[in-house]
Amino acid sequence: MALIKVEDLKKQxxxxxxxxxxxxxxxxxxxxxxxVSIMGPSGSGKSTLMHILGFLDKLSSGKFYFEGRDxxxxxxxxxxxxxxxxIGFVFQAFNLLNRATTLENVILPLLYTDVSKKERTERAKExxxxxxxxxxxxxxxxxxxxxxxxxxxxARALVNHPDVVFADEPTGNLDSKSGLQVMKxxxxxxxxxxxxxxxxxxxxxxxxxxxxxxxKDGLITDDSPVTKRQLANINGExxx
Amino acid sequence: xxxxxxxxxxxxxxxxxxxRSFLTMLGIIIGVMAVIIxxxxxxxxxxxxxxxxxxxxxxxxxxxxxxxxxDGPPASALGIIxxxxxxxxxxxxxxxGCDCIEDLAMYVTGNETITLENTSVxxxxxxxxxxxxYVEDAGVAQGRFFDESEEKGIARVVVLGDxxxxxxxGERDAVGQKIRIKKYNFTVVGVMEKRGVSGFQNxxxxxxxxxxxxxxxxxxxxxxxxxRAKVDVPDNIEKAMENMRMILRDRHDIKPGEADDxxxxxxxxxxxxxxxxxxxxxxxxxxxxxxxxxVGGFGIMNIMLATVQExxxxxxxxxxxxxxxxxxxxxxxIESVVITFMGGVIxxxxxxxxxxxxxxxxxxxxxxxxxxxxxSSILLGCGVSIGIGLLFGIVPxxxxxxxxxxxxxxxx
Numbered sequence: 001m002a003l004i005k006v007e008d009l010k011k012q013x014x015x016x017x018x019x020x021x022x023x024x025x026x027x028x029x030x031x032x033x034x035x036v037s038i039m040g041p042s043g044s045g046k047s048t049l050m051h052i053l054g055f056l057d058k059l060s061s062g063k064f065y066f067e068g069r070d071x072x073x074x075x076x077x078x079x080x081x082x083x084x085x086x087i088g089f090v091f092q093a094f095n096l097l098n099r100a101t102t103l104e105n106v107i108l109p110l111l112y113t114d115v116s117k118k119e120r121t122e123r124a125k126e127x128x129x130x131x132x133x134x135x136x137x138x139x140x141x142x143x144x145x146x147x148x149x150x151x152x153x154x155a156r157a158l159v160n161h162p163d164v165v166f167a168d169e170p171t172g173n174l175d176s177k178s179g180l181q182v183m184k185x186x187x188x189x190x191x192x193x194x195x196x197x198x199x200x201x202x203x204x205x206x207x208x209x210x211x212x213x214x215x216k217d218g219l220i221t222d223d224s225p226v227t228k229r230q231l232a233n234i235n236g237e238x239x240x
Numbered sequence: 241x242x243x244x245x246x247x248x249x250x251x252x253x254x255x256x257x258x259x260r261s262f263l264t265m266l267g268i269i270i271g272v273m274a275v276i277i278x279x280x281x282x283x284x285x286x287x288x289x290x291x292x293x294x295x296x297x298x299x300x301x302x303x304x305x306x307x308x309x310x311d312g313p314p315a316s317a318l319g320i321i322x323x324x325x326x327x328x329x330x331x332x333x334x335x336x337g338c339d340c341i342e343d344l345a346m347y348v349t350g351n352e353t354i355t356l357e358n359t360s361v362x363x364x365x366x367x368x369x370x371x372x373x374y375v376e377d378a379g380v381a382q383g384r385f386f387d388e389s390e391e392k393g394i395a396r397v398v399v400l401g402d403x404x405x406x407x408x409x410g411e412r413d414a415v416g417q418k419i420r421i422k423k424y425n426f427t428v429v430g431v432m433e434k435r436g437v438s439g440f441q442n443x444x445x446x447x448x449x450x451x452x453x454x455x456x457x458x459x460x461x462x463x464x465x466x467x468r469a470k471v472d473v474p475d476n477i478e479k480a481m482e483n484m485r486m487i488l489r490d491r492h493d494i495k496p497g498e499a500d501d502x503x504x505x506x507x508x509x510x511x512x513x514x515x516x517x518x519x520x521x522x523x524x525x526x527x528x529x530x531x532x533x534x535v536g537g538f539g540i541m542n543i544m545l546a547t548v549q550e551x552x553x554x555x556x557x558x559x560x561x562x563x564x565x566x567x568x569x570x571x572x573x574i575e576s577v578v579i580t581f582m583g584g585v586i587x588x589x590x591x592x593x594x595x596x597x598x599x600x601x602x603x604x605x606x607x608x609x610x611x612x613x614x615x616s617s618i619l620l621g622c623g624v625s626i627g628i629g630l631l632f633g634i635v636p637x638x639x640x641x642x643x644x645x646x647x648x649x650x651x652x
Contacts, residue, residue, distance in 0.1 A: 056560060056645050077564050084562025095557045095649065099256055109561035117245070160562070 001068050002029035003163065003195060004053060009062035011048055011218075022048045024218040025062065030197065032163070035190040037198045037206035037226075040215035047168065049215065050199045054087050054166045055079040067163070084112050088157030092169035094149040096141035102128065102152050103137040109160045120159075127155035131185060147178025154185055164195045171205055183208045207233075243574075250575040254582070261579060264543045267536020268583030268628060269590065272621045274529035276591025276613070281598050282522035283612035289514055291608035293507065299474060300375070301481055302510075303329075303467040303488070304503045323463040324492065324501050327451065330369075330467050332491055337469075338483045340476035344469035345375040348454050348461065354447065355420040356408045363404055364446040365421065367454020375470045378443075383415035383430030391450045394457060398426040402434040403444035421449070422458055477506050533624060536583070537632040544576050544636035548643075555640050556648025565641040572640045576633025577626055584625025588618055 011023040022045045030036055040046045051057035052064065055071065056079075064071045066086065074082065088109070096105045106124035115123070128134050131151040133144075141149055150170055157165050167186060171179030187208060190196050200206050207226050214222040254261045305325035330346045348367040353360050366372075370391045373380065386397045398419065405414050414428045426449065435443035455461050471480045481504045488502055548555070555568055592613055602609035 051646050054560075077566075080559065080562055080564040083560060087562075089560050091649065095553060095560075097554055097557070099253065108558070111245075112558075112562040112564070112567055156561070 002065075003032045003034075003067060004030040005063070005065040005068075006053075007063040009049075009052070009059050009064060011045070011052060011057070011060045022218055023052075023059075026215075026218075026220055028213060028220065028223060030195065032195055033190075033193055034211060035187070035196045035198070035209040037200060037209035037212045038215060039200055039203065039206040039212050041201055043217075044215040045218040046199050046201075046215050050166055050168055050197070053164075053197065054089060055082045080112075084109065084160065086163045088160065088162035088165040090150065090153050090157045090165065090167040090170045092172040094141070094146075094153050094173070096149055096152060096156075098140055098142045100140075101137065102133065102139050102141060102144070105141060105152055106155045106159050108156060113160060115160075123159050124155070127158055128152070131155050145178070146174045147181055150174060150178070150182050151185065154182070154189075158189070158194075162194075164197060165189065167196065167198045169200055170198070171200075171202075179205070246571060246574045247578060250571070250578040253575060254579055260543075261582075264540060264579055265536075265583030265586065267532065267539040268580050268625050269536075269587040271529060271533030271536045272584045272587025272625055273591040273594070274532050275526055275624070276588055276617055276621055277594050277598075278522065278525040278529050279617040280591070280595035280611070280613050282518070282525060283614070284595070284599055284602065284609045286515065286518040286522070287610035287612060288602070288607050289518065290511055291610070293511055293514060298507050298511075299471045299477070300507050301469045301471055301477060301484065302505045302507075303469070303484060304505065305463065305466070305501070307499050307501055307503065322501075323461070325464050325467065326462060327455075327464055329488060329491055330464065333467070333469065333484055333487050336487055338476075338480060340472050340480045341483065342470045342472050343371045343374050344467055345369045345372045346451055346464040346467050348451060348459060348463075348465045350454065350459050352421050352458060354404065354408070356417070359408055361404060361407050363401075365398075365454060365458065366446050366448050367451040367458070368448055369451055372448065375468055378435065379433035380430045381433045382413075383428070385430055385448070386450050392452055393450070394452045395450050396424055396426045396453060396457075397429045397450065399430040399432060399448040400428060401432050401444040401446045401448075403442065404447055405431045421447070424457060477508065481506060533628060537580075537628040540576055540580055540629065541632040541635060544572065544633055545639065547575075548572065548636050548640040551640075552643060552648045552651040555643050556645050556651065559643070559645035560649060568641040568643075569637045572637035573630065573633045576636065577629035580625045580629030580633075581622070584621050587625070588621045591621070592618075 006029070007027050009023055009026045010021075012019055012021040014020075026049065038046045038049060048057065052059050055074075058079075059072060066082070071079075071082070096102075097108070100108075103121070103124055106128060107120050110120040110123070125134070125137065128137055131154055133148060133151055133155070136144060136148065136152075141152060144152065150173075153170075154165075157167075165186075170182050170186070174182060183205065186196055186198065190210075196209070198206065198209055206212050209226060211225050212222070213220055303325065305322035306320065327346060330344055333341065333344060346369050350365055350367075351362060352365055353362050354365075370386055370388045372378065373385045380399065381402070383399070385399055386395065389395075390397050398421065400408070400414055408414070408419065409417070414431055417428045418425050419428060420426070432444070432448070449458075451464065455464075469480065469484065471477050485500065485504050488504075489500065492501055494500065558568060558571075595613055596611060599609055599611035603611075
C-alpha cells in the first residue's frame with residue numbers, strides 16, 4: 001500500500017465571485033522511504049500541494065489517501081492529530097521561536113502529544129546531538145547561524161517520529177555551503193528510511209532527491225526518477 | 241502539555257517582557273487593591289463607629305418619647321419635642337420592673353453659659369439622676385457625684401466634665417468652688433474622669449446637674465428627654481425591653497391595639513441601624529472600585545489581542561506541528577488568566593499593606609480602629625482577577641485559535 005495515494009486531486013479557492021483554480025487534477029503515489037522533490041516555478045501550486053499533503057489544507061475534490069485512510073473525511077482536530085503524529089515540517093523561514101531555547105524549540109511538537117516530559121527532553125537532546133548542535137541546546141535560536149537554525153528545525157521535524165518529513169524550500173534562506181549541509185542531512189535521513197518530500201523551485205536542490213515531480217500551472221508535467229548521473233554530480237559537489 | 245506546564249510556559253512568556261506585563265496588569269492591580277482597601281478600611285471605619293457606640297455600654301436599653309418604626313429614627317431624634325416621658329415613668333420602672341433591670345438613669349439636656357469669675361464657656365449641661373455614674377459606668381476623678389437627695393431636691397450642685405474643668409479652672413482645684421449657670425450659683429462637688437469621644441459626643445465637654453434642677457431651674461419643663469436602663473446580662477435585654485414597654489403602656493393608658501407613644505430601643509438595634517448604613521456605604525464604594533476592574537479587563541483584552549497579532553507566526557507554527565484549536569485557545573486563556581491572577585495577587589499585597597498602614601495610623605492617633613482583612617475579601621480578589629482573565633481572555637484566545645495555519649505561517 002502506498003504511503004500517499006493521490007487521485008485527480010483538485011484545489012480551488014473561492015472568494016466572493018472569484019474562483020481561483022490552483023491544482024487541476026493530480027494523480028501520483030509516494031511509497032514509504034521515498035525521497036521526492038516537488039518542483040516547479042512559483043505559482044505552479046507546489047506549496048498548495050504540500051499544504052494538502054501535510055494536512056494543513058483541504059482538497060476541493062479528488063482523493064487523498066494516507067496509509068490507506070481517506071483524508072478528505074477528516075475534521076480539523078483529526079487533521080491536527082495527523083500533523084502531530086505523522087508529519088514533520090521544515091520551513092524556508094525556519095519558524096523557530098526566539099523566546100524559547102533551541103531545546104524547547106525541538107520539544108515543541110511533543111507538547112501536543114502524550115509523550116512523557118522525560119522522554120520529550122531525551123528525544124530532543126538526542127536529535128540535537130545528531131544534527132551536531134548538542135552544544136547549543138540552551139541557546140536562543142536568534143544566536144544561531146542560518147544553517148544551524150535549519151538543523152534545529154530538522155531536529156524539530158523529526159522529534160515526533162514522523163512518517164513523512166516535508167521540507168519547504170529548506171535551503172532558500174541559506175548560503176550554498178549551509179544549504180548543501182542541510183541537503184546532506186535530508187539525504188542521510190532518507191538513507192535511514194525516512195520518507196522525505198521536498199518542495200523547491202531550484203532544479204539543483206530538487207535533484208538531491210531520488211524522484212522529481214514537476215509541476216506547472218497546477219498540472220504534473222513530469223514525474224521521473226533522478227538519474228544516477230545527476231545524483232553523482234550532486235554528490236560530487238558535496239564531497240568537494 | 242498539562243496545566244502546570246502551560247502555566248509555567250505562560251509564566252515564562254509573561255516574565256520575558258516585564259514592563260509590558262506589569263503595565264498590562266496595572267488595571268487589575270489597581271482594581272483589586274481598591275476593592276481590598278475599601279473593604280478593609282470600610283470595615284475599620286465601621287468598627288470605629290461601632291466601638292464608640294459599644295463604649296456607651298451594650299447592656300443599655302434606651303427609652304425615647306414618641307412612637308417610631310423599628311428601623312426608623314425616633315421622633316425625638318429628629319428634633320421634635322415630645323413631653324410624654326416623665327420622671328415618674330422612670331421611677332415606676334425601677335419600682336415595678338423586673339429584677340433584670342439593674343438601674344436606670346434619666347436625662348434632660350440643654351445649653352447654657354457657665355461663668356467662673358470672668359471666664360465664660362458655653363457648654364452642654366446634662367440633667368440626670370444620681371444613678372448616672374452606675375448606668376453609664378462613668379468615673380468621678382475628684383470630689384463626688386451628686387446623691388439621690390440632691391437629685392430630687394433641686395440642689396444647685398454641679399459635676400464638671402474634664403474638659404470644662406480644664407477650661408474654667410486649669411490646674412486649680414475646682415471642688416468646692418462656686419460657678420454660675422444661667423443666673424444661678426452652683427457649687428462644684430466633683431470632676432468626672434476623662435472619657436473622650438463616645439457616641440458622637442465629647443463626653444468631657446459637659447457638666448452634670450441633678451435632673452430636677454435642670455428641669456425646674458434651667459429649662460422649666462416636667463418631662464425627661466430619654467431614659468437609659470442597665471440590664472444585668474445581655475440575654476435579658478429582650479425581657480427587660482418588653483417589661484418596660486408594659487409598664488409604660490400601663491402608665492400612659494395605652495389601650496390594646498393602640499401604638500406605643502414611646503420607643504424602647506436596645507443598643508443592639510442601634511448598632512444594627514448603624515451597620516446597615518455603613519454597609520450600604522461600603523457596598524457603594526466597592527461597586528465603584530469594581531469599575532476599575534472592568535476597565536482593567538478591557539486593558540487585558542486589548543493587550544492580548546495585540547499579542548495574538550504579534551505571535552501569528554508562532555500560532556501558525558504550533559498548528560503546523562500538531563496543535564489543535566483547543567490547545568491554542570487554552571494557551572492564550574491561561575496566559576491572560578496568569579496575567580490577571582498575578583495582577584490580583586500584587587493588588588492584594590498592595591491592598592493589604594495599605595489597609596494595615598491605615599489601621600496602624602488610625603490606632604496610633606488613638607481611634608478604636610480594628611484592622612479587618614477578611615479571608616473572603618482576599619478570596620474575592622483572587623476569584624475576580626481569575627474571572628476577569630477568563631472573561632476578557634476568551635475573545636483574543638478564540639481569535640488565535642481560528643487563525644489559518646498556512647496564512648499564519650506566511651504572516652510577516
